[in-house]
Amino acid sequence: MLSKKTVDDLSNIKGKKVLVRCDFNVPLKDGVIQNYNRIDGAIPTIKKLLDQGAKVILCSHLGKPKGEPVPEMSLAPVAEALTERLGVNVKFIDDPKVTGVETQNTAKELKEGEVLLLQNTRYRVEETKYGKEESAEAYAKELAALCDNEIFVNDAFGTAHRAHCSNVGVTKYTKENVVGYLMEKEIKFLGEAVEKPVRPFVAILGGAKVSDKIAVINNLLEKVDTLIIGGGMAYTFLKAQGQEVGKSLLEADKMDYALDMIKKAEEKNVKLLLPVDHVVGKEFSNDTEKAVVDSIEAGWSGFDIGPKTIALYKEALNGAKTVVWNGPMGVFEFDNFAQGTLEVCRAVADLEDATTVVGGGDSVNAVKRLGFADKMTHISTGGGASLEFLEGKELPGVAAADNK
Numbered sequence: 001m002l003s004k005k006t007v008d009d010l011s012n013i014k015g016k017k018v019l020v021r022c023d024f025n026v027p028l029k030d031g032v033i034q035n036y037n038r039i040d041g042a043i044p045t046i047k048k049l050l051d052q053g054a055k056v057i058l059c060s061h062l063g064k065p066k067g068e069p070v071p072e073m074s075l076a077p078v079a080e081a082l083t084e085r086l087g088v089n090v091k092f093i094d095d096p097k098v099t100g101v102e103t104q105n106t107a108k109e110l111k112e113g114e115v116l117l118l119q120n121t122r123y124r125v126e127e128t129k130y131g132k133e134e135s136a137e138a139y140a141k142e143l144a145a146l147c148d149n150e151i152f153v154n155d156a157f158g159t160a161h162r163a164h165c166s167n168v169g170v171t172k173y174t175k176e177n178v179v180g181y182l183m184e185k186e187i188k189f190l191g192e193a194v195e196k197p198v199r200p201f202v203a204i205l206g207g208a209k210v211s212d213k214i215a216v217i218n219n220l221l222e223k224v225d226t227l228i229i230g231g232g233m234a235y236t237f238l239k240a241q242g243q244e245v246g247k248s249l250l251e252a253d254k255m256d257y258a259l260d261m262i263k264k265a266e267e268k269n270v271k272l273l274l275p276v277d278h279v280v281g282k283e284f285s286n287d288t289e290k291a292v293v294d295s296i297e298a299g300w301s302g303f304d305i306g307p308k309t310i311a312l313y314k315e316a317l318n319g320a321k322t323v324v325w326n327g328p329m330g331v332f333e334f335d336n337f338a339q340g341t342l343e344v345c346r347a348v349a350d351l352e353d354a355t356t357v358v359g360g361g362d363s364v365n366a367v368k369r370l371g372f373a374d375k376m377t378h379i380s381t382g383g384g385a386s387l388e389f390l391e392g393k394e395l396p397g398v399a400a401a402d403n404k
Contacts (some may be wrong), residue, residue, distance in 0.1 A: 002141070003403065003404040004178070004179050004183075004184070004187060004402065004403060004404065005176075005177075005178040005179070005401060005402045005404055006178050006179050006180070006181070006183075006184045007045055007048050007049065007153055007178055007179075007181065008048075008176060009404070010052075010151065010176065010178060011128070013049065013052050013053065013054045013151060014052060014053035014054070014056065014112065015053060015054075015055070016054055016147075016148075016150055016151060017054070017055045017056075017057060017107065017110060017146070017147040017148050017150060017151070018049050018054045018055070018056055018057065018147055018150070018151045018152075018153060018182040019057045019143065019144070019146060019147035019152050019153070019170065019174070020042075020045065020046065020049070020057065020059070020153045020154075020155060020180065021058060021060065021152070021153070021154045021155065021156045021159075021166050021167045021170075022038075022042040022046075022058050022059070022060045022155055022156055022180075022214060023038050023041075023046075023060060023155070023156035023157065023158040023159065023182075023382075024035075024038060024039060024042070024058075024060035024061075024062060024075060024078045025038065025060065025061060025062050025063065025158060026038050026039060026062065026078065027227055027311075028062070028063075028072070028077060029072075029089050031076075031077055032077065032336065033077050033078070033081055034231040036081060036195065037381075038158075038381065039078060039081050039085065040083065040085070041182050041355040041381060042058075042155055042180070042182065043085055043086065044181045045153065045155045045180035045181045045182065046058070046082075046086065046115070047086070048181070049153070049278075049294060050086070050088065050113055050115070053112045053113065054112070054113075054151075055110035055111065055112060055113075055114055056081075056110075056114070056115045056116070056117075056313065057107055057110070057116045057118065057146050057147055058090075058115065058116070058117045058118065058384055059098075059117075059118040059121050059143065059166050059328040060075065060078070060118075060120070060121065060156065060166075061120055061121045061122040061127065061140075061159070061164075061166070062074075062075055062078070062120050062122075062283040063120075063122070063203075064122065065120060065122050065123055065124025066122070066125070067122070067123070067126075067127075068123065068125075069096040069119075069123050070120075073122075074094065074119065074120060075092065075117055075118075075119055075120050076082045076085045076092055076094065076134070078092075078117065079092035079117045079337060079391050082115070082117065083388070086115065088113065088115050089115075090115045090116070090117050091106055091110075091115065091116045091117070092117045092119075093106055093116070093118070093119065094116070094119060094367075095119045096119070096123055096318070097123075097124070098118055098120070098121060098124050098143075098317070099118070099124075099139070099142035099143060099145075099146065100121050103116075103118060103119075103146070104145075104146065107146040107147075109175055115398060118146075121143075121164075121165070121166040124139055124165075126138070126139040126163070126178075127139065127164050127165050127166060128164055128167060129165075130163055130164050130165045130168060131163055131169075133204065134167060135185075136165050137169065138174065139165045139169070140166075140169030140170050140173060141251075143165060143169075143170045143171075144167055144170045144173035144174050145173075147174065149173050149174055149175065150174060150175055150176065151171055151175070151176045151178075152171055152174040152176070152177045152178075153166055153178055153179070153180050154171075154177070154178075154179055154183055154397055154400070154401060155179065155180025155181065155183050156182075156397070157182060157183050157186040157380070157381050157382040157385050157386075157397070158381055158382040158383070158384075158385055159382075159397060160183070160186075160382060160384070160385045160395040160396070160398050161382070161384050161385040161388040161389075161393070161395050161396070162396065162397070163396035163397075163400075164249075166337065167287045167396075167397045167400070168396050168397060168400045171400040171401070175284070177400060177401050178401055178402060179398070179400050179401045181395075182202055183398070183401075186380060186381065186382065186385075186386070186389075187398060189355070189357050189377065189378035189380075190324075190357060190359065190378075190380060190386060190389045190390070192355075192387070193322050193324050193355055193357045194219075194220075194324065194389070194390060195223075195225060197223065197224075197321070197322035197355075198321040198322050198354075198355065199225055199321060199322070200225045200319060200321055200322075201223065201224045201225050201226075201229075201320070201321070201322040201323075201324075202224065202225065202226045202228065202316060202317055202320040202322070202324075203220045203224045203226070203227050203323070203324045203325075203326075204230070204313075204317075204323065204324070204325040204326070204327075204344060204348075205217065205220075205227065205228070205229050205230075205231075205233070205296050205326055205327050206229070206230040206231030206233070206234075206326070206327030206328045206329050206341075206360060206362075207231045207232065207233060207326070207327030207328065207360070207363075207364065208231060208232040208233065208249055209232065209233055209249070209251060209367065210233045210236045210251050210254040210257065210258060211251055211254055212387075212398055213233060213326075213327070213387075214254075214257065214262050215391035215392075215393075216326065216387060216390045216391050217261050218261070218264075218391075218393040219390065219391050220324075220390065221261065221264050221265055221268055221270055221272075222268065224270055225270065225271065226270065226271040226272075226273065226316050226320075227265065227270055227271070227272045227273070228273045228313050228316060228317075228344075229272070229273065229274055229275075230275060230305050230309075230313070230327075230328070230329035230330065230340060230344070231327050231328055231330060232248070232249035232274050232302075232332065233248050233249075233251075233327075234274055234302075234305075234379065235248040235249055235260040235302055236250055236251045236252075236254050236255060236258050237261075237262065237274050238274060238275070239252075239255060240255035240256070240258040240259045240262075241259075241262070241274075243295065243296075244272070244295055244296055244297065244298075245296050245302065246280070246296040246297055246298055246299060246300040246301055246302070247298075247299065247300060247301040247303040248280075248296060248300075248301045248361075249301070249302075257389075271316065273312060273313065273316055275302075275305045275306065275309040276294070276306070276308050276309050276312060277294050277305070277306030277307065277308040277309055278291060278292070278293055278294075278296055278302040278303075278304070278305065278306050279291075279292055279302070279303055279304035279305070279306055279307075279330065279336075279337055279339070279340070280292075280293055280296055280300040280301060280302050280303065280316055281300065281301055281336075281337070281338030282299065282300060282329065284301070284303075284331075285334070286334035286335060286336050286337070287336075288336075288339075290303075290336060291377075292306050292307065293306070294306075294308075302330075303330050303331045303334070303337040304330030304331065304332075304337040304339060304341075305330060305340035306340075309340070310339070310340055310343045310344070311333070313329075313343075313344055313347070314343065314344075314347045317344075317347045317351065318346060318347075320351060320354055321353065321354050321355070322354065322355050322357075323348050323351065323354060323355070323356045323357070324357050324359070325344075325348060325356070325357070325358050325359070325363055326358075326359045326360040326363055326386070326387065326390060327360055327362060327363050328340075328341040328343050328362050328363055328366045329341045331365045332369075334363075338366075338370075341366050341370070342370050345367055345370050345372050346370075346372065347367060348372075348376070349372040349375035349376065350375075354377075355377045355378075356375075356376045356377045356378070357376070357377060357378045357379075357380065358376050358378070358379045358380065359379075359380035359382070359383075359386030359387065359390065360380070360383055360387060361385060363382060364379055364380065364383075367379065385397075
């Protein structure tokens with residue numbers, strides 16, 4: 001993992017314009033922000049630049065407007081939230097072209113310590129077409145011109161696995177390209193956890209489908225001491241071994257792959273753990289009839305790991321020094337099937353002197369909902385990005401930053 005230049009490596013930025021790609025893709029309901037985590041996560045980088053006398057221009061996408069101005073996906077509520085949190089009046093231009101004349105003029109007239117937030121970068125269809133269409137090159141140039149082609153800071157890990165105009169294209173036209181504090185943290189914790197783990201190194205993978213985690217499983221088996229598998233994806237492994245799984249989630253076309261991974265774990269001397277008992281239900285509902293069983297009969301579906309499995313997984317986590325967790329152990333949204341995720345979450349949170357990294361939307365939601373967020377070393381802000389990081393892929397948004 002190459003060491004990237006960060007905002008701390010920028011010198012003499014007083015009076016200069018700095019373009020910052022943030023991740024303000026926040027949940028909105030009737031124009032009201034439902035969760036401020038991503039906005040709060042961007043504040044340290046923005047404050048650092050303001051404290052050094054920079055003229056700060058922020059940009060982000062929100063939702064998928066698909067190249068058209070969609071009022072429900074405007075960044076106007078974000079500008080209000082930033083004004084409140086920064087104590088600075090954040091200028092906002094509701095510009096359907098994002099980089100139109102009014103925006104250009106406002107950027108030109110910015111003074112030291114002032115902040116401008118651009119409209120949703122995906123109001124322009126070119127944003128997601130970088131490297132595919134010539135018009136995207138022009139959009140990337142327009143974004144870079146707003147900061148006088150000087151300094152670009154990427155602090156949006158959530159889009160780092162995509163090569164778009166506002167995170168990769170723009171770097172071709174700016175002199176200095178660095179990462180912000182959020183990106184730096186992601187690279188450090190996810191990178192070091194996987195590439196330079198303190199052992200024992202345990203990975204926990206859950207979620208619905210094996211197909212979503214194929215490359216992750218393959219990559220982690222090269223690195224971990226123990227791999228714990230739970231959630232819906234476990235039933236494909238169990239069925240591949242000849243066990244009955246009833247109506248449980250199953251990817252029949254991935255059973256050969258599951259057997260290959262079991263074999264690879266044996267060859268690599270990695271302990272691969274699968275559920276030995278299950279909490280099952282008749283229907284996909286919190287109120288369905290449920291039972292704890294060792295084997296799943298016809299008409300039943302596995303919705304959570306059982307008590308024996310919880311004990312087995314806790315024992316495997318005991319003494320771990322590095323833990324990477326991506327995906328819940330069951331249908332944790334239903335209280336009646338949340339116990340497995342809760343117990344595994346508690347076991348990870350209780351580890352002493354361990355680096356614990358949680359990535360992926362569902363596991364992050366589980367950790368926060370169950371109240372263990374502050375007990376984890378790092379909670380990744382990027383769902384798809386953290387998954388691709390665990391696959392061992394180079395992320396375009398990270399690669400585009402200057403090396404130290």
